[in-house]
Structure formats: C-alpha cells, structure tokens
Amino acid sequence: MAMSWIWTVMVAAAVLCGLATGNGPAVAKGALDGAAAGVELCLSMMGVLCLWMGVMEVMERSGLAAGLSRLLRPALRRLYPDFARDKKVMDAVSANLSANLLGLGNAATPLGLEAARLMAERTPGVASDGLCMLVVTNTASLQLIPTTVASLRAAAGSANPFDILPAVWLASVISVAVGITAAKLLSRVWR
Amino acid sequence: MDLLFTMLVPFLMLAVALWGLVRRVDLWGALTDGAEKGLKVSLRIMPPLIGLLTAVYMLRSSGALELLGELVGPLLTAVGIPAETIGLLLVRPVSGSAALGVGAELIQTYGPDSPVGRTAAVMLGSTETTFYTIAVYFGAAKIGKTRYAVPAALCADIAGFLAASWAVKLLFTTP
Numbered sequence: 001m002a003m004s005w006i007w008t009v010m011v012a013a014a015v016l017c018g019l020a021t022g023n024g025p026a027v028a029k030g031a032l033d034g035a036a037a038g039v040e041l042c043l044s045m046m047g048v049l050c051l052w053m054g055v056m057e058v059m060e061r062s063g064l065a066a067g068l069s070r071l072l073r074p075a076l077r078r079l080y081p082d083f084a085r086d087k088k089v090m091d092a093v094s095a096n097l098s099a100n101l102l103g104l105g106n107a108a109t110p111l112g113l114e115a116a117r118l119m120a121e122r123t124p125g126v127a128s129d130g131l132c133m134l135v136v137t138n139t140a141s142l143q144l145i146p147t148t149v150a151s152l153r154a155a156a157g158s159a160n161p162f163d164i165l166p167a168v169w170l171a172s173v174i175s176v177a178v179g180i181t182a183a184k185l186l187s188r189v190w191r
Numbered sequence: 192m193d194l195l196f197t198m199l200v201p202f203l204m205l206a207v208a209l210w211g212l213v214r215r216v217d218l219w220g221a222l223t224d225g226a227e228k229g230l231k232v233s234l235r236i237m238p239p240l241i242g243l244l245t246a247v248y249m250l251r252s253s254g255a256l257e258l259l260g261e262l263v264g265p266l267l268t269a270v271g272i273p274a275e276t277i278g279l280l281l282v283r284p285v286s287g288s289a290a291l292g293v294g295a296e297l298i299q300t301y302g303p304d305s306p307v308g309r310t311a312a313v314m315l316g317s318t319e320t321t322f323y324t325i326a327v328y329f330g331a332a333k334i335g336k337t338r339y340a341v342p343a344a345l346c347a348d349i350a351g352f353l354a355a356s357w358a359v360k361l362l363f364t365t366p
Contacts, residue, residue: 003239006282006289007246014249017258026252034248038241041295042233050229057225058207062214106228113331120332127329132340135328139321139344140351145203146316152295153312158303162199164312167358171317174354179347186339 044155045148052103052147059102069098079137079180080130089118093134103143112138129187136183140176144169236288243292250278251296272356275307279314284321284348291315309363313355321348 018027059065072094077084080093092115099108112134119131127135146168153161195202211218250256256278264274272280279297282289294315301307321344329337 003286003289006286007242010243010246010250013255014246014253017255018249018253021254023253027249030248030250030252031245034245035241037248037296037299038244038292039237041244041299042237042240046230046233049233050226053229053232054222054225055204055207057228058211058216058218058221061216061221062207062211064207064210109327113328116328116332120334125334126336127332127334127338127340131328131332131334132338132343135325135340136343136347138328139319139324140347141317141319143316148291149294149312149316152291152298152315153303153308156295156298156303156308160197161303163196164309164316164359165196165199167309167313167355167362168316170358170362171313171351171354174358175317175347175351178350179343182346183339183343186343190339 041152041155045151048151048154048161049147052145052151056103056147060104060107065095065098065102065104065107068101069094072097079133082128083119083130086118089115089130092118096134097137097142100138100142101144103145103147108138129183132187133180133183136179137176140172140179142172142176236291239288240292240295243289244296247278247292247296251300270353271360272352273307273310275301276311276314276352276356279311280352283314283318283352284345285323287320287323290320306359306363310356310359313359314352317355318348318351321345 014027014030018024069091073090076090076094076097080090083089083093092111096108096111096115099105099111115134116131119128119134122128123131145162145165149164149168150161153164208218211221256275260274260277263277267274267277267280275297278293279290282293294311297311298308301311303309303312325337325340325344328334329340
C-alpha cells in the first residue's frame, strides 16, 4: 500500500513540476527512458549478483554461518541480558545476526522472526527491551559484503565496485552503535 | 592494503572455495544453486525497478529533484550530506525497492566513482528499510506497544546517513 502512494506522489510531482517549469516533453521522454533503464540495470546487475549469491551459498553450506554464530554468542549475551540464559532465544538471535553479516537475507528474516516470537512469549503485546534491541539491530544493515550495492556500481561501470567496503563498514558500525546506545538509553526512561 | 581491497573478490572466492573443499561440501552444486537464487532475485526486483526508475527519471527530467535539493540542500550540506541524495534519504526507511531505484539513478547520473555516487552506494549499504522491518517483526510477534523501537531505529538511520557522507569524504579525498 505504501508503495502505491509513494509511486503516485512521485509521478504527480514529476507531471506538475514538469508543467510548471516547461519541462513537459522531457518528462514524457523520461518515462520511456526510465522503463528501459529499469530493464538494463537489472540485466547488468545480474552477473555480479548471481556470482555472490553462489559464493554465499557455499559459505552457508560449509558451516561458515554456524561457526560465526557460535563466535558471536558471548557478545550477544551482553546485548540481551534478559535472555542470556534462554538457549532457544540466543540460538535464534545469533543465527539471525550471522546470517545478516554474511548477507544471507533470505535466511536472516525467518531466524529473526523466530527470535521475536520467542521473546514476545514472555511479555505478550508489549515490546520488551530485548525485542526492541532485536528490531533496532535488524533495521541497521550489518552486511559485511553489500552485494546488491556492489552490483549496482559494477553495472554503472565502476573501476572497483568493492572499494566502498571500508566506508560501508565504518558507516554501518557507527549507525548500529548509535542505534544500540539510543535503545539502551531509552529503555531506562520509556517504560 | 590497496591491492587487498582491489583483489578482495578473487581472494574471498578462493578462500571460500578452499574452505568448501576442506569441509567436503558439493562446492559446484552450492555455487550454481546460489546463482540460480540470484537469478530469481533479479527477476523479482525487475518489475518494481522498472516502475520506480520510470518515476525517478520523470522526476529528474521535470526538475523536481533539483528543486527539492535547492530547498533542503543548504540544511544537508551544513551537516556534510550531499544535497543530491535528498530523494534517497526520503524513501530509504520506507521502501527498499524505491531506495534501490533512486540510488541506482544517482549512481548512474553522477557516476559510480563520484562523491555523490559513492555516498549513495554507502548509504544504501549501511542502512535498512526501517519501517518495513519494524512492521514485519512486530507483526510476527503480535506486538502492539512498540515503546521506543521506532525512535531508536530512526536514530540509527540518521547516524547511518551522516556517517556514510563523512566516511566517503574521509576515505576518498584523493590528494
């Protein structure tokens, strides 16, 4: 539903602004160019995207995700003190985070939802501190290798599509740190 | 260090392949299955991308994006965010495919290796579709009282946008 509104607002703004600025013909041409660009973009992204999905599948099947998940558990116990002794929750939470880190988005969401359901059993209808933390860490992107973005850059002819990795890591860490700090601070005052 | 990042992809491929062989998984089967999933993902994102790039190209040629950039631009530039990314900031928390469309257009228009193109890419890579994620998680857990989850997540988003702009400036100012 949200998409229907966003799209209509975008088209309406383009038509009205085009009429007002005398760019009407350009808007008409833009519509046709844009539709073609959508197809071209998808096709030129496909190679890199498929390659990385393949490499990630190998990572998952060779137990890399499970190993990472074990490594993360001690740190996660500190982040979720209320659930540190709940094995089922910690399993789901650490598997969710390791899938997120490895970019296994399709695997991460069901794991995260499982953790959310388990956490909600204790406080039905109300988001506990742990659940808020889970949501905040999942709304911040923690992907080590942002595949889609790299394939976008490759499609646009970047000299080295992966050279943004350090910048992405830095920005992700800052964003997650701010999110966690905000959640911890707010949890004291927002009952 | 430079060579490490330039060759990150081949290094990672080699490391993952060797690890897969050591763990005796069907390496080739996993690789091709994963690529098949990639094809499905590409096909799934194509229809929304066609619709959204149409709208974004129309907005761009109508002059609306420049107008918006001029209006809010000074405010963004004051905190270090490129004014051109205003469209991306607006749609990012709401819709993943819209953000992909807007970001792709920025990367193509300004060039993937330009400051604006890089900032757009880092923003896409370091933030998520916040409202969508919140809706899915609280929906699945049947939570009505979400307490501070939304403001905390939005803090993370704003920090992500700022940090993306600063990180690109910091790491890509060629002497």
